[in-house]
Amino acid sequence: MSGKTLRFIKNGQCVQLDNVPADRMLLEIIREDLHCTGTKEGCGEGDCGACTVVLANLEQGQLSFRAVNSCIRFAHSIEGQALFTVEDLQGVDGQLHPVQQAMVDQHATQCGFCTPGFIMSLFGMYQNTTLNDQLISRAQAETALAGNLCRCTGYRPILDAAQQLHHYPKQLIATEPLVGALNACKAQRTPEDSVYLQPESLADLLNQRARHPDAQLIAGSTDVGLWINKLHRRTERVIDVSQTHELRQIKASSEQLFIGAAVPLSDAFREIANYWPALAPFLNRFAGLPIRQSATLGGNIANGSPIGDTMPLLIAMNASLHLQSVRGSRVMPIEEFFLGYRKTLLGPDEVITAISIPLPPDSKARNAAAESQATRGFFLDAFKISKRFDDDISAVCLAIGIELHGGSVRQVSIGVGGVAATPVKAARTEAALRGQPWTQPTIDAAATALEAEFTPISDMRASARYRQSVMKNLLRRFWLQTQRQYSTLNTSSTSNTSTSNIDSDRPSQITMPALRVEKGVSH
Ligand SMILES: Cc1cc2nc3c(=O)[nH]c(=O)nc-3n(C[C@H](O)[C@H](O)[C@H](O)COP(=O)(O)OP(=O)(O)OC[C@H]3O[C@@H](n4cnc5c(N)ncnc54)[C@H](O)[C@@H]3O)c2cc1C
Ligand code: FES
Numbered sequence: 159m160s161g162k163t164l165r166f167i168k169n170g171q172c173v174q175l176d177n178v179p180a181d182r183m184l185l186e187i188i189r190e191d192l193h194c195t196g197t198k199e200g201c202g203e204g205d206c207g208a209c210t211v212v213l214a215n216l217e218q219g220q221l222s223f224r225a226v227n228s229c230i231r232f233a234h235s236i237e238g239q240a241l242f243t244v245e246d247l248q249g250v251d252g253q254l255h256p257v258q259q260a261m262v263d264q265h266a267t268q269c270g271f272c273t274p275g276f277i278m279s280l281f282g283m284y285q286n287t288t289l290n291d292q293l294i295s296r297a298q299a300e301t302a303l304a305g306n307l308c309r310c311t312g313y314r315p316i317l318d319a320a321q322q323l324h325h326y327p328k329q330l331i332a333t334e335p336l337v338g339a340l341n342a343c344k345a346q347r348t349p350e351d352s353v354y355l356q357p358e359s360l361a362d363l364l365n366q367r368a369r370h371p372d373a374q375l376i377a378g379s380t381d382v383g384l385w386i387n388k389l390h391r392r393t394e395r396v397i398d399v400s401q402t403h404e405l406r407q408i409k410a411s412s413e414q415l416f417i418g419a420a421v422p423l424s425d426a427f428r429e430i431a432n433y434w435p436a437l438a439p440f441l442n443r444f445a446g447l448p449i450r451q452s453a454t455l456g457g458n459i460a461n462g463s464p465i466g467d468t469m470p471l472l473i474a475m476n477a478s479l480h481l482q483s484v485r486g487s488r489v490m491p492i493e494e495f496f497l498g499y500r501k502t503l504l505g506p507d508e509v510i511t512a513i514s515i516p517l518p519p520d521s522k523a524r525n526a527a528a529e530s531q532a533t534r535g536f537f538l539d540a541f542k543i544s545k546r547f548d549d550d551i552s553a554v555c556l557a558i559g560i561e562l563h564g565g566s567v568r569q570v571s572i573g574v575g576g577v578a579a580t581p582v583k584a585a586r587t588e589a590a591l592r593g594q595p596w597t598q599p600t601i602d603a604a605a606t607a608l609e610a611e612f613t614p615i616s617d618m619r620a621s622a623r624y625r626q627s628v629m630k631n632l633l634r635r636f637w638l639q640t641q642r643q644y645s646t647l648n649t650s651s652t653s654n655t656s657t658s659n660i661d662s663d664r665p666s667q668i669t670m671p672a673l674r675v676e677k678g679v680s681h
């Protein structure tokens with residue numbers, strides 16, 4: 159099957175490449191067709207960041223700049239977008255861009271192989287932050303660079319360079335010409351038998367999926383890209399959901415947060431952390447920023463890896479999964495989607511359209527005074543154990559949501575990863591906790607139940623014994639975490655003391671949100 163024409167903006171110009179195969183990777187066209195060899199290939203699997211480039215696109219009328227890994231990105235996915243590689247940063251007079259100059263001034267490069275990737279991650283951050291005249295904090299620089307590996311300079315001077323950027327004259331990409339170029343280079347409507355389909359509406363997506371059940375469906379391709387590069391799988395036709403309008407939406411009502419399956423994780427996580435700020439450290443541990451700016455919830459769930467990080471959390475949150483095909487739609491508790499090792503309920507003509515998460519009652523007020531959620535008897539947290547802190551896959555992941563009422567467990571929901579063939583709900587452990595006093599003996603009994611509930615395997619990430627111990631210890635850690643906040647609450651309630659971050663409501667007056675949407679529709 160022949161390829162398809164690809165159009166995108168590079169250095170202000172609309173570039174057209176003809177006959178690009180469906181499964182050609184962005185890094186390949188950058189180096190081999192555009193001859194921009196500044197962008198390097200290190201690992202070819204999204205881990206090292208040497209291939210990082212920045213994509214700019216109009217999203218709801220706003221320009222967004224995102225650093226992404228070009229090695230695992232399908233070339234056609236950038237149709238109609240602007241591509242920036244390290245060659246595009248230098249001014250016409252040869253003057254270095256501030257991120258390049260800062261790296262030089264801080265001696266932040268040695269062999270240089272990793273450097274273009276660092277430069278592009280910094281450039282993405284620069285475009286998105288210095289616009290508001292903010293100084294770059296160490297934490298912000300670390301987040302922006304967590305997807306880049308350097309093996310000879312060391313990170314200190316690179317992070318220093320990031321924090322020195324405000325000392326240099328500003329050099330932001332001019333918005334108007336870029337928006338003009340993006341509008342002028344807009345994609346033509348793709349014929350239905352094209353090798354790379356990028357439907358813009360859900361109706362088109364469902365029709366194309368029904369018509370081409372053998373096509374490779376992708377969203378951010380942070381899993382599928384590895385199947386192409388490392389397993390040498392070929393695919394003649396791709397259906398890319400990343401531009402499907404309905405799948406890119408985030409909506410919230412007073413009862414639930416509704417996240418489209420193709421929303422990039424960076425946006426989805428920002429929204430989740432708005433409602434549950436305590437989850438932010440956990441969410442930041444998912445890969446590095448360039449992966450989170452491509453990857454999606456839909457992709458993580460459909461891939462169904464037992465060590466995927468979002469599923470344990472979504473199980474603990476009592477989230478529901480929305481599936482749709484031309485035949486109809488269905489909604490199910492997320493844990494029921496997984497049938498066995500990488501086996502799911504997804505039909506060949508179906509797609510995941512969204513994930514809905516029940517919000518705690520009074521969530522708007524909670525959002526405004528986020529810390530109050532911990533003082534009202536409702537607690538939610540998630541923990542990831544991996545060998546490396548940044549950009550690593552979990553050995554064990556445990557998430558737990560609990561509602562306490564008069565010192566006892568009224569409702570509890572626990573999701574675990576890394577201990578079975580699929581992400582799992584710890585139903586027997588939940589049963590051991592429900593209705594019991596929230597005390598050490600209860601948590602000891604629950605830890606024993608948790609140990610008995612799963613039989614993890616030993617592999618390169620961890621031994622079975624380690625997984626068992628860690629799982630139990632995470633449960634205990636969660637209990638310890640809640641002690642101070644909950645006892646503060648009880649003291650405050652009984653003594654009627656008012657403090658700035660404690661609500662006057664007694665915990666017994668708080669209930670968990672209505673749990674989930676009814677299961678099943680037409681099929
Ligand atoms: C360097 C690196 C680090 C990573 N770190 C983590 C980590 O910390 N934690 C973690 O859990 N994962 C991690 N991953 C794995 C990966 O990033 C996630 O699984 C990600 O969420 C996949 O989303 P995607 O949109 O890229 O999926 P894709 O690769 O596009 O697709 C994955 C699968 O989902 C299917 N799919 C995608 N969207 C839909 C949809 N809407 N409906 C039906 N099927 C769909 C595809 O057909 C495919 O089978 C990492 C990957 C890399 C390369
Ligand atoms: S080459 Fe290593 S992340 Fe792309």
Ligand code: FES
Nearest residue numbers: 268269270308309
């Ligand atoms: S400068 Fe050599 S790997 Fe980073």
